Amino acid sequence: MRYFRPFFGRQPLGGLALAWLLLVSAVGVVAPWLPLPYSAATPDLLQVSAPPSWSPIGPAHYLGTDPLGRDVLAGLVAGAQRLLLLSLPAVLLATAAGAVAGGAAGYWGNQRLRLPLAAATGALGIAWWALALPGHAIASILLIATALLAIAATWPPLAPALRNYAFALPLDALVLGATTLLGAVPRLVLLVALAAGPPLTQLQLLALLAVLAWPGTARLVRGQMLQVRVQPFIEAARASGLPMSRIWWRHALPHACRPLLAYTPLSLAGLISLESALAFIGIGQGPEVVSWGSLLATVRQDPAAWWVAAAPGLALLCTLLALQKLAKSVAKSPDF
């Protein structure tokens, strides 16, 4: 709590946003144990497009049903659960991958990561074995043996002679190339095209969303790392003899990742609206999957049923606004 006070002490709206997000996540967490009268995916065919009712007799549809007969309240809860199980892990995954890739690209650039040739030989041998290319039995054993010999030869008395046999891994070009590749087509178009096959499982969709979301984080961290890399404290760490990898992980990366505190909520908001748009168009998921987007899509069949659009639409909008407010509060807080 002490951590949040500087963020929200003077911002009632920020506190409200946080409260809403906590509510949504709490509903998502306890969703399996909530005593709801209806389940989200099973339609109640006797009451199609029923308006919200609070009748005391029998289990009522408190927020009404959609034109397929599905309970809107149960759909809302299922949507919150999906947010927690799909969008949040995807963003966390994308942020971690983007931070590591962008941080490495910014720190080592194209020239500075010099690997001994032995590493390349070893990697080639392992790849040869894993892909089972022709002749892999002999070739990969030879390659790995060479690599081991070369590593053994870095034994101090021999090392100076072998130091020149190294190559630079163009990390920066690789990461930037990958972000350019994924940026060549709008994210929604790429998502629709890749989801065109048979219905995706939740895990596949999560991986797909993470793949689409990491380039933004990577670009941000890379730019930040380019500034952090030339700071005096990095130079001091190098002068004190720390190994490069340790300087990168313990000293440079935490500083380069600071803007992510404000960026990740925005990234999550973008991903939620992307996922909802996909569900709204209705591609790539089985018909039994209920989310806010798919619930919103059904209102087109019966425009008079305003309650079908109002509840999930408001929930989605509040969540996105709360995430934006959270990002703004974090960016404005004096600690940041």
Next chain:
Amino acid sequence: MMRWLLARLGRAVAAAWLIASLVFISSRLLGGGPEQLALGDSSDLSRPAAGARSAATRQAAQQVVRHRLGLDMPVFYVTREAGPPVRWQWHGAANQYHRWVMALLHGNLGYSYRDGQAVGAMLWQAVAFSLPLAGSAAVVAVGLALGLGLYLAQAPGGRLRRLLLGLLAGWQVMPLFLLALSLLLLFANPDFLNILPGSGQPPANASGPTLAGYWLARSVLPLLSLVLAVLPELTLPLVAMLRHEVRAGYATTARAKGLTAAQVLRRHALPNALLPLLTTLADLLPTLVAGTVVVEVLFGLPGSGRLLAEAAAAHDYPVVVAAVLLSAAARLLGLVLTDILYFLADPRLRPSA
């Protein structure tokens, strides 16, 4: 300068090519569709009594369809056959990817799995609808953003201005589909305001001008949603830049020599504030292309976005790959236009200078 531009364009073309190839290969590896599609899903519902016989005939029919569509060929130049022992095989030019590339270089985008139409013709027909929509949305949005930005930059710092800025900032996270859906439910709803036609069929006996008028009325709401969706991201940076420029020394000089605030803003601050905004403009076209997917599905317009969505829903891979290529081309166009605008806006960047 030219070389830098060409290198940039070359990279963009290569990225577009690679991403289309990735989509092509992943779609072919995923399978799951074309032959069932061509046979019709009704075969799944055949009588259980005929099950044993129909399984064999179905398999044979699928084989015929696969052969006709060229799907019985290997996907790529090299394939890996799973199972012990793993074998790698080189197929030379007789593979699906090579044939796709060769056809593409001859301007042939392939044929739809659904009805065998040429994809190029389908896409052309759809683009003829989507391009005016996205193009006019871009023009209207840029014009509105300029007007709104100039107004907000010189408006007194009162409550209205704060309200407008706050509204725009909140608007920014509003997903396009939610925006378009609310517009549809508000203005094309038989139970609420039924001002504009939202979806459905054109009047049966409509001739040239009536039909054009009908489609024009149909396009109002989609256009409005697209414009409103991209307006905040164009306006907010412009306002920030303008307010920054107005505080610069040259603006003080301009005011000191007696120009009005509006003149200073329009003639002196605006050209400098526009330059960083051109980067946003490069992203505008791809954003609108993604927006047409949502808007055309929702409003039932026969454009390229709906073509992509319907093809994706029906596993019609040739159309999907072609639509990906098309949106990559839209991005390329955006890049080229932005570079031209940069040259026009900033004399220092011109090749002759």
